[in-house]
Amino acid sequence: MARRSPLQTPRALRTRLDQRHRRLTTTREVREAVVSLAGLLGRPVRHQRGEEIGRLIDVVARFSGDQAYPPATGLVVRVGRRKVFLDAGLVEHLGHDEITLRSARVDLRDFARRPGELLLARDVLDHQLVDVDGVQVIRAADLYLAPANGRIRLVGVDTSAQTLLRRLGPAHLRVRPTPERVIDWAAVQPFSGPEASVRLRISHEGLQRLRPGELADLLEDLGRQAQQELLEALRPEEAADALEEMDPEELESLLRGAAPDKAAVLVASMETDEAVEALRDLAHPEREELLEHMPVARAAELTSLLGYEEDTAGGIMTTLLAVVPLSATAEEVRERLRSLADHRGEIDAAAVVDDDGFLAGDVGLFDLALADDAVTMGSLLVDEEPLTVLPTASIPEVAAQLIEARRSSVLVVENDRPIGRILADDLVDALLPERGRLHFPRLLQ
Numbered sequence: 001m002a003r004r005s006p007l008q009t010p011r012a013l014r015t016r017l018d019q020r021h022r023r024l025t026t027t028r029e030v031r032e033a034v035v036s037l038a039g040l041l042g043r044p045v046r047h048q049r050g051e052e053i054g055r056l057i058d059v060v061a062r063f064s065g066d067q068a069y070p071p072a073t074g075l076v077v078r079v080g081r082r083k084v085f086l087d088a089g090l091v092e093h094l095g096h097d098e099i100t101l102r103s104a105r106v107d108l109r110d111f112a113r114r115p116g117e118l119l120l121a122r123d124v125l126d127h128q129l130v131d132v133d134g135v136q137v138i139r140a141a142d143l144y145l146a147p148a149n150g151r152i153r154l155v156g157v158d159t160s161a162q163t164l165l166r167r168l169g170p171a172h173l174r175v176r177p178t179p180e181r182v183i184d185w186a187a188v189q190p191f192s193g194p195e196a197s198v199r200l201r202i203s204h205e206g207l208q209r210l211r212p213g214e215l216a217d218l219l220e221d222l223g224r225q226a227q228q229e230l231l232e233a234l235r236p237e238e239a240a241d242a243l244e245e246m247d248p249e250e251l252e253s254l255l256r257g258a259a260p261d262k263a264a265v266l267v268a269s270m271e272t273d274e275a276v277e278a279l280r281d282l283a284h285p286e287r288e289e290l291l292e293h294m295p296v297a298r299a300a301e302l303t304s305l306l307g308y309e310e311d312t313a314g315g316i317m318t319t320l321l322a323v324v325p326l327s328a329t330a331e332e333v334r335e336r337l338r339s340l341a342d343h344r345g346e347i348d349a350a351a352v353v354d355d356d357g358f359l360a361g362d363v364g365l366f367d368l369a370l371a372d373d374a375v376t377m378g379s380l381l382v383d384e385e386p387l388t389v390l391p392t393a394s395i396p397e398v399a400a401q402l403i404e405a406r407r408s409s410v411l412v413v414e415n416d417r418p419i420g421r422i423l424a425d426d427l428v429d430a431l432l433p434e435r436g437r438l439h440f441p442r443l444l445q
Contacts, residue, residue: 060072070118071151228262255282395431399427
């Protein structure tokens with residue numbers, strides 16, 4: 001499983017910086033009005049004439065895919081022994097030490113969570129979040145509210161140890177938040193609490209632009225529940241790409257923690273060689289359970305590959321091949337390759353076969369790109385024999401073949417028919433079983 005650096009291109013960095021400049025916490029009015037949620041908890045809620053109604057327990061916010069800054073929908077206030085709900089529209093002033101309502105007449109209703117709502121203190125504060133700008137898992141030491149666009153909104157999060165110490169210290173020593181240290185909420189991907197009916201913001205542009213290696217970093221750092229929510233927010237092919245980048249032990253743990261039907265979908269969406277490797281790491285009963293939840297054809301394919309020894313060519317090959325006949329034209333083959341564009345990293349040549357399916361040669365993509373449209377694959381074959389190994393060949397044998405021929409891949413053949421291909425990077429993975437993705441310093445932390 002190749003590991004990629006999360007370093008960004010200059011263009012990507014400029015895009016992220018531009019997005020930051022457009023965010024709410026860069027607005028002067030919002031910065032000056034930022035209020036600490038942790039600092040408000042336990043503080044008095046007063047009505048218009050200044051009399052105390054109760055003490056703040058929590059703030060309710062509604063999360064949805066089209067809201068970068070979730071609006072507060074209400075307050076949970078302790079009045080005597082009751083927990084009551086006050087609509088956020090009643091709030092006249094959101095202060096650092098208290099909340100003032102616009103009316104002395106309030107409807108004190110018992111609190112009940114509604115679909116799409118989170119309790120900020122209970123479900124978000126001190127929980128794991130994803131900073132999609134810094135590409136890191138963070139923990140919310142404090143959350144920040146501010147009036148914006150006509151509503152009280154969740155606008156930022158603080159993750160610093162100093163903030164945590166401020167919260168734990170005596171109330172009279174607590175200081176007001178410093179906006180310069182606030183991560184803008186638009187750069188944050190939240191996860192729901194166990195009782196909340198809130199989904200990840202699937203349309204979140206930051207999450208969608210992360211590369212597989214970056215998503216793998218996040219998955220490895222998240223807790224089990226947050227891992228599953230992140231995976232469910234991604235398309236199957238995106239999730240599979242991320243799993244292929246994970247550390248084998250982390251991937252094994254993730255699959256064991258997922259429901260078998262969901263784990264089966266993820267593994268079935270992975271590249272064939274990566275899927276086989278993931279299945280090998282599971283105990284036999286777990287492996288069989290996942291295969292039972294897969295489509296029959298896919299399960300049969302993976303089962304056949306699991307029959308090869310792990311340290312052989314058959315055990316590390318990918319069965320994704322571009323197999324074309326001698327009579328196919330370069331234009332026809334290029335069209336075939338377009339249908340395999342999602343697997344470009346697994347294909348570096350087209351295996352050419354005769355009418356009986358026997359291997360005739362191997363044409364590299366560079367030669368294919370330079371060929372005239374009407375040229376047949378038979379005409380592109382050179383005199384030298386294609387580089388091949390049997391599925392029973394050992395890993396050192398495969399390595400020796402590649403080194404001697406100075407090729408980027410080798411075909412695996414059985415009865416002179418191509419059944420798989422081993423790319424150079426797959427061979428490196430096999431030779432370095434203790435591999436792990438290098439974590440380069442991130443530029444936006």
